[in-house]
Amino acid sequence: MRQDSLRLGAFFYATGHHIAGWRHPSSEADGGLVLSRYVGWAQKAEAAKFDLLFLEDGSGIRDGNLRSSERTARSTHFEPVTLLSALAAVTSRIGLVATTSTTFNEPYNVARRFASLDHLSGGRAGWNLVTSATDAEAANFGDDTIARHADRYERAEEFVDVVLGLWNTWDDGAVIIDRESGQFSKPDGFRPLDHRGKHFTVRGPLNISRTPQGQPVVVQAGASGPGKDLAARTAEIVFTANQTLAEATEFYGDLKERMARFGRERDDLKVMPGLFPVVGRSEDEARAKFEDLQALIDPAVGLALLERMIGGFDLSGYDLDGPVPELPEANGIKSRQQLMFDLARREGLTLRQLYLRIAGARGHSQIVGTPAQIVDEMEERFHAHGADGFNIMPATLPGGLDDFIELVLPELRRRGLFRTEYEAHTLRGHLGSRPARPPGG
Amino acid sequence: MRQDSLRLGAFFYATGHHIAGWRHPSSEADGGLVLSRYVGWAQKAEAAKFDLLFLEDGSGIRDGNLRSSERTARSTHFEPVTLLSALAAVTSRIGLVATTSTTFNEPYNVARRFASLDHLSGGRAGWNLVTSATDAEAANFGDDTIARHADRYERAEEFVDVVLGLWNTWDDGAVIIDRESGQFSKPDGFRPLDHRGKHFTVRGPLNISRTPQGQPVVVQAGASGPGKDLAARTAEIVFTANQTLAEATEFYGDLKERMARFGRERDDLKVMPGLFPVVGRSEDEARAKFEDLQALIDPAVGLALLERMIGGFDLSGYDLDGPVPELPEANGIKSRQQLMFDLARREGLTLRQLYLRIAGARGHSQIVGTPAQIVDEMEERFHAHGADGFNIMPATLPGGLDDFIELVLPELRRRGLFRTEYEAHTLRGHLGSRPARPPGG
Numbered sequence: 001m002r003q004d005s006l007r008l009g010a011f012f013y014a015t016g017h018h019i020a021g022w023r024h025p026s027s028e029a030d031g032g033l034v035l036s037r038y039v040g041w042a043q044k045a046e047a048a049k050f051d052l053l054f055l056e057d058g059s060g061i062r063d064g065n066l067r068s069s070e071r072t073a074r075s076t077h078f079e080p081v082t083l084l085s086a087l088a089a090v091t092s093r094i095g096l097v098a099t100t101s102t103t104f105n106e107p108y109n110v111a112r113r114f115a116s117l118d119h120l121s122g123g124r125a126g127w128n129l130v131t132s133a134t135d136a137e138a139a140n141f142g143d144d145t146i147a148r149h150a151d152r153y154e155r156a157e158e159f160v161d162v163v164l165g166l167w168n169t170w171d172d173g174a175v176i177i178d179r180e181s182g183q184f185s186k187p188d189g190f191r192p193l194d195h196r197g198k199h200f201t202v203r204g205p206l207n208i209s210r211t212p213q214g215q216p217v218v219v220q221a222g223a224s225g226p227g228k229d230l231a232a233r234t235a236e237i238v239f240t241a242n243q244t245l246a247e248a249t250e251f252y253g254d255l256k257e258r259m260a261r262f263g264r265e266r267d268d269l270k271v272m273p274g275l276f277p278v279v280g281r282s283e284d285e286a287r288a289k290f291e292d293l294q295a296l297i298d299p300a301v302g303l304a305l306l307e308r309m310i311g312g313f314d315l316s317g318y319d320l321d322g323p324v325p326e327l328p329e330a331n332g333i334k335s336r337q338q339l340m341f342d343l344a345r346r347e348g349l350t351l352r353q354l355y356l357r358i359a360g361a362r363g364h365s366q367i368v369g370t371p372a373q374i375v376d377e378m379e380e381r382f383h384a385h386g387a388d389g390f391n392i393m394p395a396t397l398p399g400g401l402d403d404f405i406e407l408v409l410p411e412l413r414r415r416g417l418f419r420t421e422y423e424a425h426t427l428r429g430h431l432g433s434r435p436a437r438p439p440g441g
Numbered sequence: 442m443r444q445d446s447l448r449l450g451a452f453f454y455a456t457g458h459h460i461a462g463w464r465h466p467s468s469e470a471d472g473g474l475v476l477s478r479y480v481g482w483a484q485k486a487e488a489a490k491f492d493l494l495f496l497e498d499g500s501g502i503r504d505g506n507l508r509s510s511e512r513t514a515r516s517t518h519f520e521p522v523t524l525l526s527a528l529a530a531v532t533s534r535i536g537l538v539a540t541t542s543t544t545f546n547e548p549y550n551v552a553r554r555f556a557s558l559d560h561l562s563g564g565r566a567g568w569n570l571v572t573s574a575t576d577a578e579a580a581n582f583g584d585d586t587i588a589r590h591a592d593r594y595e596r597a598e599e600f601v602d603v604v605l606g607l608w609n610t611w612d613d614g615a616v617i618i619d620r621e622s623g624q625f626s627k628p629d630g631f632r633p634l635d636h637r638g639k640h641f642t643v644r645g646p647l648n649i650s651r652t653p654q655g656q657p658v659v660v661q662a663g664a665s666g667p668g669k670d671l672a673a674r675t676a677e678i679v680f681t682a683n684q685t686l687a688e689a690t691e692f693y694g695d696l697k698e699r700m701a702r703f704g705r706e707r708d709d710l711k712v713m714p715g716l717f718p719v720v721g722r723s724e725d726e727a728r729a730k731f732e733d734l735q736a737l738i739d740p741a742v743g744l745a746l747l748e749r750m751i752g753g754f755d756l757s758g759y760d761l762d763g764p765v766p767e768l769p770e771a772n773g774i775k776s777r778q779q780l781m782f783d784l785a786r787r788e789g790l791t792l793r794q795l796y797l798r799i800a801g802a803r804g805h806s807q808i809v810g811t812p813a814q815i816v817d818e819m820e821e822r823f824h825a826h827g828a829d830g831f832n833i834m835p836a837t838l839p840g841g842l843d844d845f846i847e848l849v850l851p852e853l854r855r856r857g858l859f860r861t862e863y864e865a866h867t868l869r870g871h872l873g874s875r876p877a878r879p880p881g882g
Contacts, residue, residue, distance in 0.1 A: 023620045030618060033560050033650065035530065059549065061648045066633075070626045076616060076650040079557035085526035086561050089476065106545060108500065108581040116520035119474050120527050139644035140549040175517060177471060179464045182739045185511045192507075203580035207502045209474065209517040298623045 006382050006417050007270050007389025007431060009097070009239075010045040010053040012038070015073045016396035017276055018360040019305055020296035022073035026399025032077040035086055041398055042087045045094055048405045049419050051430040052095030052126060053087075054219075054239070054391060055080035059104050059137040064312060068304040081113050088121035095427030097126035097219055097237070103152055104132060104141045107162035108202055114216040115167060115208045123212030123426035126237065127163075128219040131156050133331075134312060149331055153226040158197045160218065160234050164436075165193045167215040169205035185209070215435055217427050223251065223335035231269070232258035234436050236428070239391050240273050241339055241364045243346070248273060248386030268433040270388040273381070274364030277374050278395055279403040290368045293395060294356060302355035309358060311337045320352040339363045360395055371411040379417060447823050447858050448711050448830025448872060450538070450680075451486035451494040453479070456514045457837035458717055459801040460746055461737035463514035467840025473518040476527055482839055483528045486535060489846045490860050492871040493536030493567060494528075495660075495680070495832060496521035500545050500578040505753060509745040522554050529562035536868030538567035538660050538678070544593055545573060545582045548603035549643055555657040556608060556649045564653030564867035567678065568604075569660040572597050574772075575753060590772055594667035599638045601659065601675050605877075606634045608656040610646035626650070656876055658868050664692065664776035672710070673699035675877050677869070680832050681714045682780055682805045684787075689714060689827030709874040711829040714822070715805030718815050719836055720844040731809045734836060735797060743796035750799060752778045761793040780804045801836055812852040820858060 014032035015022040022029040031037035045053050057080045061069050069075040080098035088096060096117065100110055110127070118125035131152035132138070138146040146152070174189030193204030220227065220235035231238045232255055242248035256266040278293075280286030299320070307315050311330020318325055324344040330337040340363060344354050360366055367374050381387045394400025412418040424430050455473035456463040463470040472478035486494050498521045502510050510516040521539035529537060537558065541551055551568070559566035572593035573579070579587040587593070615630030634645030661668065661676035672679045673696055683689035697707040719734075721727030740761070748756050752771020759766055765785040771778040781804060785795050801807055808815050822828045835841025853859040865871050 020623075022618070022625060023623060029620065030616075033616070035561050035563075039530070058648065060644075061646060066631065066646070067628075070628060070630065071623050073618075073625050075626065075631070075648060076611070077648065078560060079553045079649065081523060082526040082554055082557040082561060085523040086530040089480070089527040089530040104547060105550065106582055109546065112520045113523055116523040119519060120476050120523060122476075136644075139642075141547055142642040170517070175471075175474070177463070177514075179470065182461075182464060182512050182737070182742075184463060184514050185516065187508075187511060189511065190507065190516070201580075201583040203501075203577075205502060205507070207499065207516060207518065208520065296623070301623075 002383055005419060006378070006387070007051045007272055008418060009272055009389070009391035010050045010401065011274065011391045011393045012041060012053055012055060012397065013393065014038070014077060014397060016400055017362070017393040018293045018395040019072060019301060020293055020298070020359065021396040023296040024293055024396050024399070027396035028398065029073065031397055032073055038083060038087060039090050041401060042091050042094065044398065044401060044405065046091050048409055049422055050094055051389070052097050052427055054097045054128065055083065055099060056128070057099035057101070059101050059132050060140045062134045062136050062308055063304050064136060064307070065304055068300045071298050071301045081117060085117055085120055088117065088124065093422045093425060095124045095126055095217070095430060096121055097128055097217070099128040099130055101130055101132045102156040102159040103147065104137070107159050107200055108166065111163040111166040111206055112208055115206060115211050118211035118213055118216045119208065125211070125213070126217035126219050126427055128221060128239070129156065129160055130221060134308070146331065149224070150226065153230065155199050157230055158199045160230065162193070162195050162200050162202050164215065164234065165195055166202070166204050166206040167211065169193050170210040172210055172214065175209050213426050213428050217431070218436060227335065228255055228258055231255060232264070233262040235269055236431060236433050236436060237270050237272055240271060241336070242273050242386070243339070243343060243365060245381060245384060245386055248381055249384050252386050264436060268436065270431055270433065272389045272391045273387050274361065274393050275378070275390040276361035276364050276366045276393040276395065277404060277408065278360070278368040278400070279371060279374060279407045281370065281407070283369055283373070286368045286370065294359065297356065297359050302359055305362070306340070306351070306355040306358065309336055309362065310340050315351060318351055321350050324349065324351055324354055336363060361393065364393060371407045374408055375411045375415065375417070378412070379415065382417070443824055446860060447819070447828070448492045448713055449859060450713055450830070450832035451491045451842065452715065452832045452834045453482060453494055453496060453838060454834065455479070455518060455838060457841055458803070458834040459734045459836040460513060460742060461734055461739070461800065462837040464737040465734055465837050465840070468837035469839065470514065472838055473514055479524060479528060480531050482842060483532050483535065485839065485842060485846065487532050489850055490863055491535055492830070493538050493868055495538045495569065496524065496540060497569070498540035498542070500542050500573050501581045503575045503577050503749055504745050505577060505748070506745055509741045512739050512742045522558060526558055526561055529558065529565065534863045534866060536565045536567055536658070536871060537562055538569055538658070540569040540571055542571055542573045543597040543600040544588065545578070548600050548641055549607065552604040552607040552647055553649055556647060556652050559652035559654055559657045560649065566652070566654070567658035567660050567868055569662060569680070570597065570601055571662060575749070587772065590665070591667065594671065596640050598671055599640045601671065603634070603636050603638070603641050603643050605656065605675065606636055607643070607645050607647045608652065610634050611651040613651055613655065616650050654867050654869050658872070659877060668776065669696055669699055672696060673705070674703040676710055677872060677874050677877060678711050678713055681712060682777070683714050683827070684780070684784060684806060686822060686825060686827055689822055690825050693827050705877060709877065711872055711874065713830045713832045714828050715802065715834050716819070716831040717802030717805050717807045717834040717836065718845060718849065719801070719809040719841070720812060720815060720848045722811065722848070724810055724814070727809045727811065735800065738797065738800050743800055746803070747781070747792070747796040747799065750777055750803065751781050756792060759792055762791050765790065765792055765795055777804060802834065805834060812848045815849050816852045816856065816858070819853070820856065823858065
């Protein structure tokens with residue numbers, strides 16, 4: 001039996017994760033662009049002692065079809081680092097994790113922004129590093145098609161080394177502010193990085209000193225081979241999507257094993273699969289809530305979501321009530337595409353059934369049930385070493401978050417699985433892990 | 442006599458603009474990295490009804506000599522867009538203007554971040570667009586030396602067109618959130634930009650809808666010919682450094698004249714020179730305050746500042762008490778270099794006298810005196826059409842800001858030159874101008 005308790009992230013995807021959530025009365029449908037909504041949600045999550053709140057991101061509207069985007073809430077939203085900076089000013093303990101792409105940014109800029117967020121928040125920043133996967137995003141940065149998967153990961157590997165290196169260009173305690181002597185920072189307290197690589201040449205030092213956490217927490221979500229190696233080497237949190245317990249424990253074991261190759265301890269990386277819960281006081285109540293949401297799905301929007309999840313292929317020529325077709329391997333989100341095919345095969349789903357199946361959880365675990373049923377599954381996965389915690393994906397915001405806090409958290413706490421108070425002031429403190437230092441760091 | 446009143450910016454440069462300000466007891470010397478300090482300063486400026494607060498930026502530590510940087514407060518500071526995002530959550534009326542370079546960023550990312558800040562702040566965002574000018578910054582982005590001045594401006598011209606274009610990819614009122622029909626935004630309410638230029642190919646649309654101000658306010662500070670043309674075409678505020686009244690009126694007239702070429706009205710651009718005031722109840726008190734600060738300047742730090750201001754030339758071989766040497770034209774901040782040479786020539790300054798002269802104002806107007814003396818100069822420049830307002834540069838923070846608010850503002854208000862209450866809720870509302878629309882926008 002594990003002696004630790006589990007970690008919880010609040011994954012905010014305004015106006016909730018269910019693709020039709022914005023049409024449901026339990027969502028604040030303007031939440032993607034109204035700061036006060038996010039402030040309310042963040043303060044609720046903090047009062048509930050979540051480890052962190054997490055924001056995903058894209059470098060453009062990722063649906064190929066703009067007309068179906070008009071029928072979703074996701075075509076317009078805050079840029080996540082600016083949003084979390086605002087939330088840093090009105091929260092005090094919860095971790096703040098934002099996604100930023102390594103594909104369309106410069107490492108010096110990314111290192112600065114997350115260091116700045118770590119200072120602004122007093123040590124609560126995390127960077128979810130991703131590679132961008134869609135042609136729609138590439139087209140906003142001068143390319144007709146997205147770079148190949150292997151090339152994106154090669155760039156990401158070097159990118160994260162530069163960022164980690166820059167965060168280390170200032171010593172701990174270098175800022176001394178000695179008014180008498182006129183020495184603001186210690187002699188030789190910061191120095192160049194002098195990185196020269198294939199993709200980047202970066203002198204440094206960073207123009208912001210070592211952060212309250214030493215360095216922001218690195219988060220990763222890739223599940224391909226290169227993605228897992230990158231995570232095993234550099235990440236302190238991995239967000240992942242696993243359907244079955246067997247898949248989850250295999251992924252977990254594989255990832256933790258890879259860490260040894262990079263000289264890291266298993267406990268210094270927390271695996272937190274996404275979890276899409278729909279909670280009711282009874283099973284019937286939960287199911288009714290879910291069906292209410294499912295009934296609001298526009299078929300064109302559901303199909304567009306599925307097209308994006310399988311790698312941007314056009315499905316309009318296929319029978320919605322026929323089987324999921326055989327398609328070539330995507331260059332985009334490989335692991336997500338595989339997840340879709342596995343899910344369809346395992347459950348024998350038609351195209352329509354598949355998009356209905358992913359309209360909330362997008363391939364993450366989906367549990368529709370009572371608090372006890374939801375906590376049973378969480379506990380099983382946690383004790384079987386399939387997860388160190390979960391990234392909770394409310395179907396609607398704030399409705400789904402309220403349900404989780406009011407119904408599921410008490411059951412988690414009753415079983416001793418989740419904290420009742422924060423013990424630390426930083427994100428890394430909540431996680432109880434040590435930073436993944438860069439080579440030589 | 443002008444019938445309008447003047448605009449005031451609070452230019453925050455932690456820990457105040459005087460290079461030795463951090464050593465003075467009237468500064469909060471840790472202000473560059475402690476959010477609560479900035480919150481205090483911003484809320485003071487808002488209570489005093491400033492139009493905006495302004496943050497400059499660099500993409501690296503710009504001093505060539507890291508050892509002299511250790512003796513300044515400026516080697517470590519928040520990244521300005523993240524900082525203003527945090528301040529957006531704890532202020533409600535004051536404009537928020539941050540600097541971001543066009544040299545080391547992608548227009549899609551910049552357009553997003555400022556649109557996000559405009560939404561976060563309810564319509565108070567401004568983007569001060571600059572080109573980066575130092576080799577030290579270039580070295581953080583893969584180049585040994587900074588691009589040539591003309592090339593940087595060519596890129597900046599196209600960059601701003603892309604950003605303005607992206608801000609226009611969403612119609613006003615496009616977001617309708619019709620839960621019943623499932624239409625989140627209006628049919629055809631957003632569309633691609635399809636920009637194809639020399640430096641950028643950007644499809645769009647932006648993944649954030651039209652902002653509360655329609656578009657964030659564009660701010661410019663370049664004073665070279667290409668800089669003035671860019672400002673006349675696109676800017677709504679120009680920050681500038683002028684020493685004499687004659688220089689100020691010439692610059693002002695030239696800039697406003699250039700606007701006609703781009704079909705714009707003179708009033709839609711506000712010229713706001715920097716102003717470094719040191720205020721005392723008597724002239725003697727003001728002078729004593731200033732001398733206290735000057736006495737804290739470390740010669741190595743003063744010389745390093747001067748080296749940077751004249752374009753990165755090494756001055757270590759020259760006699761500090763000899764004349765300012767003849768130097769070739771800088772590729773960097775051309776107009777700043779010229780300002781230094783003109784100042785030295787006009788006032789007959791040695792190298793040492795020159796660095797002492799710029800240690801506070803860095804080439805901007807510097808007035809050490811009583812409230813009446815300071816307001817006399819402001820009023821004269823305003824009425825002579827040498828300025829539409831001023832960007833106030835406190836010597837120390839919060840001390841210099843407190844002095845300006847307590848001593849100078851009452852005198853400005855007594856003469857009817859500055860508001861007593863906000864009349865608007867947006868930055869553009871405070872300015873009373875119309876946006877510079879992009880070609881075809």
